[in-house]
Amino acid sequence: MNLQPILGNFALILFVLMVVTGVVWFLDVFVLARQRRAAADAALAEYDARTAKLIADGIKVDNNGNRAAIEAAHLRQPTWVEYSGSFFPVIALVFFLRSFLWEPFKIPSSSMVPTLLVGDLILVNKYTYGIRLPIVNKKIIEINDPQRGDVMVFKYPKDMSQDYIKRVIGVPGDKITYENKRLTVNGVPVQYTPLDEYLDDERPVYHKQFVEKLPGMEHRILNTDPARSFNLDGVENFPHRDACDYSYDKFTCTVPAGNYFMMGDNRDNSADSRYWGFVPDKNIVGKAFLVWMNFGDPKRIGAIK
Structure with missing residues (x-):
């Protein structure tokens, strides 16, 4: 996104x-x-x-x-x-x-639905992952590291002029496996709890909805049936590509030092680390923590989980 x-x-x-x-x-x-x-x-x-x-x-x-x-x-x-x-x-x-301290952004697409909707105006904490010089985005003071489950804004590795937002799935050293639309982190299968189907806001389509329980964090995700876990043809040649092993409906990646593995919550409608690779620490912008307004739905105001 x-x-x-x-x-x-x-x-x-x-x-x-x-x-x-x-x-x-x-x-x-x-x-x-x-x-x-x-x-x-x-x-x-x-x-x-x-x-x-x-x-x-x-x-x-x-x-x-x-x-x-x-x-x-x-x-x-x-x-x-x-x-x-x-x-x-x-x-x-x-x-x-x-x-x-804080930077505002607007959500323009649906890759983070149901967590973030099109039109959400969000605030991003700029200091929680370290103090960085403006414009050049160079970290000068270490504070915290991103954790699994964080919703993080970062510079798109293929175009540093673009800001992307995804959820942190893997931190440095993690072994991430994604098979049959289910995650395994460091050999431990992630737990999924089914919820009522989610009606798409943009078109009359229902998506399967689950609570995904990453270590220390749980959040909602969407799956579209019968879409595959990912489109193997869309996988690019990215830095540290050799840290990943892809097959038709499965991949396993070991996250390199100083990098993070990111995925959208709308799993079958998100271009993320499955396709374009890892996010280096130098690309981090901050942690999204608040929806401060959505003019189409003011009830959206609240903390981001």
């Missing part, structure tokens, strides 16, 4: 705006404001000299209003400086929050 960031490449836009408005703000504080103050002082001194001469000549002068107006006119910021100074702290705050 290729996620839609709110307002596209917002991080880069914010960064550019922050730099531009920040430069103007600092220039104004340390240079332009002092120049305006000096110009105002010079104008006031000239005005005071004229006023003193008029008084010396016996002419009564009420200079309080004029003097204040002259000072205000010289100290007034140019419009472009005023707007930059007003926007800079707001832009800087938004950039910090979005880069290091």
